Amino acid sequence: DVKVTQSSRYLVKRTGEKVFLECVQDMDHENMFWYRQDPGLGLRLIYFSYDVKMKEKGDIPEGYSVSREKKERFSLILESASTNQTSMYLCASRIQGVNYGYTFGSGTRLTVV
Amino acid sequence: GQQVMQIPQYQHVQEGEDFTTYCNSSTTLSNIQWYKQRPGGHPVFLIQLVKSGEVKKQKRLTFQFGEAKKNSSLHITATQTTDVGTYFCAGMIRAGNMLTFGGGTRLMVKP
Numbered sequence: 001d002v003k004v005t006q007s008s009r010y011l012v013k014r015t016g017e018k019v020f021l022e023c024v025q026d027m028d029h030e031n032m033f034w035y036r037q038d039p040g041l042g043l044r045l046i047y048f049s050y051d052v053k054m055k056e057k058g059d060i061p062e063g064y065s066v067s068r069e070k071k072e073r074f075s076l077i078l079e080s081a082s083t084n085q086t087s088m089y090l091c092a093s094r095i096q097g098v099n100y101g102y103t104f105g106s107g108t109r110l111t112v113v
Numbered sequence: 114g115q116q117v118m119q120i121p122q123y124q125h126v127q128e129g130e131d132f133t134t135y136c137n138s139s140t141t142l143s144n145i146q147w148y149k150q151r152p153g154g155h156p157v158f159l160i161q162l163v164k165s166g167e168v169k170k171q172k173r174l175t176f177q178f179g180e181a182k183k184n185s186s187l188h189i190t191a192t193q194t195t196d197v198g199t200y201f202c203a204g205m206i207r208a209g210n211m212l213t214f215g216g217g218t219r220l221m222v223k224p
Contacts, residue, residue: 033211040122042201042216043156058211090155101146101158102203102212 003027004105006091012111019078021108023091029103030096032074034058034066037088037107049074050096081112117204119215127223132189134218136202143205145178145185146212151198192222 007022025032030051035043035058045058047066055066063085067075074093078085088109092102116139126132136145144163148156160169162178162185169176173196175188189196199219203212 035214040216042119043203043214045211045213048211101148101161102156103158104155106155 004091004093004103006105006108008108010109013081017081019081021076021089023074023105024072025093029093031094033092034076035090037090083112086112117213117215119202119218121218123219125221126192129191132192132220134187134200136185136215138183138204142182146203147187148201149198194222194224197222
């Protein structure tokens, strides 16, 4: 069964901390995505990656960066966490060039205090 | 940028009643996908529609893609408590490109 694994289910960090959210997929998918989900706002795309070492900004990249050094791993970095980054973060992956659905991880609920 | 709007935001139904959620895009779509997110869970892919006017069924769920490929709907016949969750549509402008998600419709079913 295909799997997208996010390293933490719940995370509490202090304002100003550097935060790493990790995502690993075991399906050899080229495309990977980071979304945040907030009540009433749905899923908003932060960053995505078409392949290793490649990254593209999504709709709300401010305050975030990403790293994709290996195909299976896509990391989301909050350089200096702020309270407005408290949210549910969802990682997803997909086969490149084929219109299949996304496979999502279970999510990381991040609270910045 | 591309926008995908979804209505209603919330819907309460009595078990056995029908339910419909609607999705509208500001631009013509290459395809549209639907996802279901159970409470406390993550979105799970349900289906993809590609052709203009396409209709697909999954048991009690009926999915439609508009003729102009700018709108879509999901209809559930005779809801059950297992249908509870948030239903998202997600549109793609060009094949192979990224998805833009609608805001979701949260369905609550009273037994």
